[in-house]
Amino acid sequence: MQDTENTNEWVNWIEEAVDKEHLKFYKYEEFNKIQCIGTGSFGNVYRANWKNSEKLFALKSFFSLNNITMKEIVRELKIQRQVDFHDNIIRYYGITKLESENHNNYGLVMEYADDGTLRSYLKENFNKLTWDDKYNMAYQLSCAVSCLHNERIVHRDLHSCNILVRNNTIKLADFGLSQRIGASSNFQSKLFGVIPYVDPKSFSRRKNNNNQSTQMYLLNEKSDIYSIGVLFWEISSGQPPFYVEDEHYDVGLVVEISQGLREIVVPDTPEEYVKIYTKCWDGEPDNRPTIYQVVDWLNAIITKSDVIIENHQMSNEQELNETSLSTNNSELQGQLIQNFDKMIIKEIGPMAISSKQENHSTEKDFNIMVDDNWSYVMGITPSTATQVASPISPVSVINPNYSYPIQDEEEEGEWLTEDEQEETPVSVINTNYSHPIQDE
Numbered sequence: 001m002q003d004t005e006n007t008n009e010w011v012n013w014i015e016e017a018v019d020k021e022h023l024k025f026y027k028y029e030e031f032n033k034i035q036c037i038g039t040g041s042f043g044n045v046y047r048a049n050w051k052n053s054e055k056l057f058a059l060k061s062f063f064s065l066n067n068i069t070m071k072e073i074v075r076e077l078k079i080q081r082q083v084d085f086h087d088n089i090i091r092y093y094g095i096t097k098l099e100s101e102n103h104n105n106y107g108l109v110m111e112y113a114d115d116g117t118l119r120s121y122l123k124e125n126f127n128k129l130t131w132d133d134k135y136n137m138a139y140q141l142s143c144a145v146s147c148l149h150n151e152r153i154v155h156r157d158l159h160s161c162n163i164l165v166r167n168n169t170i171k172l173a174d175f176g177l178s179q180r181i182g183a184s185s186n187f188q189s190k191l192f193g194v195i196p197y198v199d200p201k202s203f204s205r206r207k208n209n210n211n212q213s214t215q216m217y218l219l220n221e222k223s224d225i226y227s228i229g230v231l232f233w234e235i236s237s238g239q240p241p242f243y244v245e246d247e248h249y250d251v252g253l254v255v256e257i258s259q260g261l262r263e264i265v266v267p268d269t270p271e272e273y274v275k276i277y278t279k280c281w282d283g284e285p286d287n288r289p290t291i292y293q294v295v296d297w298l299n300a301i302i303t304k305s306d307v308i309i310e311n312h313q314m315s316n317e318q319e320l321n322e323t324s325l326s327t328n329n330s331e332l333q334g335q336l337i338q339n340f341d342k343m344i345i346k347e348i349g350p351m352a353i354s355s356k357q358e359n360h361s362t363e364k365d366f367n368i369m370v371d372d373n374w375s376y377v378m379g380i381t382p383s384t385a386t387q388v389a390s391p392i393s394p395v396s397v398i399n400p401n402y403s404y405p406i407q408d409e410e411e412e413g414e415w416l417t418e419d420e421q422e423e424t425p426v427s428v429i430n431t432n433y434s435h436p437i438q439d440e
């Protein structure tokens, strides 16, 4: 009953936005040549022509439109409205109502990215790409993220399947919509599929001052920078990170990344480019650059002007302390495995948001977290490691009118206390499960 009432609230929001012409409504029957082009964790994506024009659109449908889904659609539309002007961010044109028995079966009408995801684009085109092309892709991606950060939005789920390509141009997509919805069966396995892109800081926990409780790290804008570093490497290699054919990512990779493992520099990569991405994927968030520095550095490479990247440490393999991987570090490994074992899908409610806003009023505060999903903490005994995954049902209260800040300059990122953790729904995942690297 409650769920229906809430759903109606979001439906009303959409209908009012359409009435007031803030949101364009497309009649579903005016689309033709509709073809399914992909399936995500929450629905299908179709390519379609509109009326008799040659223009192609992407239509995103949803398997079920419940309260959570509706909220997320509204939230996604609101975020999108803030960044709609940017060439490297996928555009949302409006909304449609798909033909179905469910009378509120809304679908999103989006810009169609004819070259698919960055991952598939690299797979198909890598041999043709020059270094200038690669720099441009990296630059466009950093411009898109710079636009988000400038609007106080953190993506927190950047990986090569969330980045689309249209006419060889980067189009950043998916502001956490699918992960927030999250109740689908392949949701958790998807999280494993993106391990290499996730800020390793979030794999750890820390004790508070009096050593009484543990806190978990909340992904923030420096986490986006980490993902950007990995993506830049991917652009230089044409391969997903840590890709081994027929092998899956697993919790062992989490341990190794936490200990400093990074991808190997692709031979002949220009040194300045290596400097940028290795700074971005520094294990310590404070050492990572801002997205604005990244944009400047890439711009300097592209325009062949001088680029000064300060305090650079020459990266990956050298930085990786091999002894720490090979010696008896079982305590740390055990903890990380435990941490990766129990996942909290945390969604911040309005109370937490407003109290934090009081403390974070500087200009550098960010207003919206796009995706809260990697703000998890784990901590069950190894014996539970074989438990079968339970479906995640995030019971969140997200008010799209709220925007929330992320990080105070004084703090090293945001950490959640045990009390805050307790307020969040917990689900157990199977650490023995490993997820195939998504391949398109």
Ligand SMILES: Nc1ncnc2c1ncn2[C@@H]1O[C@H](COP(=O)(O)OP(=O)(O)OP(=O)(O)O)[C@@H](O)[C@H]1O
Pocket: 037, 038, 039, 040, 041, 042, 043, 044, 045, 058, 090, 110, 111, 112, 113, 114, 116, 117, 161, 162, 164, 173, 174, 178, 179, 190
């Ligand atoms: N605007 C678009 N233009 C072209 N193809 C798209 C577009 N949006 C999505 N796709 C394709 O449809 C597939 C499914 O997209 P969708 O966003 O539903 O899920 P996903 O991002 O792959 O996974 P998840 O649901 O877990 O986020 C994508 O992998 C991509 O190939």
